Amino acid sequence: MFRRATTLLRQPLMGATSRRFSTDLPAAPVEDSTFVEAWKKVSPNVEAPKTPLAYMKPRPATPTSLPSKLTVNFVLPYASELSAKEVDMVIVPATTGQMGVLPGHVATIAELKPGVLSVHEGNDVTKYFISSGFAFIHANSVADIIAVEAVPVDRIDANLVQKGLQEFTQKLNSATTDLEKAEAQIGVDVHSALNSALTG
Amino acid sequence: MASAGGAAPFWRAAGMTYITYTNICANLVRNCLKEPFKAEAMSREKVHFSLSKWVDGKPEKPTIRSEGSEH
Secondary structure (H helix, E strand, C coil), X not given: CCCCHHHHHHCCCCCCCCCCCHHHCCCCCCCCHHHHHHHHHHCCCCCCCCCHHHHCCCCCCCCCCCCCXXXXXXXXXXXXXXXXXXXXXXXXXXXXXXXXXXXXXXXXXXXXXXXXXXXXXXXXXXXXXXXXXXXXXXXXXXXXXXXXXXXXHHHECHHHHHHHHHHHHHHHHHCCCHHHHHHHHHHHHHHXXXXXXXXX | CCCCCCCCCHHHHCCCCHHHHHHXXXXXXXXXXXXXXXXXXXXXXXXXXEECCEECCEECCCEEEEECCCC
C-alpha cells in the first residue's frame, strides 16, 4: 500500500501542473468535436455522421470530491458476476496481500493471487474465492476485477481441498524439474488459499 | 507486482507463462468444488480446437485436440 510513497517523496510538490490529480479528468466526450466542425465547414447542410465515439458509453467523470460509493465490475470469462454494482468497499487478494479498496482509492493495477474477494455493501459481505486474475482501480472509483474462476466460498468442498493439499505437498517433495516444482508449488499455494478461505 | 525490480514470480522463472499459470489455478479450484457445481464447472474446462501446421504456404493435415484439462 505504501509502495508509491518513495516515488512521491522524490517528486517536489510543485503544484497542480506537475502532478495529475484525479480532479483533472472530465467525463469522456460523447462526440468528436473536431470532426463535427470540419464536416460542417465542408457541407453545412448535411448532418455529420456519428463516429464510433458517439456510440460508446462515456467514461464517468472523475468527481472533484470523494464519491460515496465504489462501482464494481466483477467479470469472469463465462459470466458477469457484478456489473456496475455500487458498494462501500471491496477487499481483493492482491499478490502483495489483502488490499482494501474504498471509494476515492488511488488508481491501481493489482495482480491477484488465489484468495478471497469480499464485497462489502452496508452490512452485507459477499465472499468469492478467486483463482487468480487482475484488479484495475480507476481514478473515478470504478473497480474492474477480472478472474478466470470465482466461486462463492460455500461451494468449496473441504475434503477435496485437504486431499489436494496433501497430494501437492507430496509432489513438491518429489519434484525434479523446475517445471514440476513450479506446478507443485502452484498446487500447494492454491490449496492452502482454499483452506484458509474455508476456515477464515 | 514485484517491488524488487527484476524478481520474477516462481512460475515465470520456471518458464511458465501467465496464461498457463492462471489456467492451472482455475483447474485446481474447479476440482475442489462441491458436487452439482463441479459438474457444471467441468464443462468449462473442455477445450476443443483443430491445429494445422503450414509448410510452403499450404496447410498440412490438421490435428484435432479435444482435451478435458490443461494437460
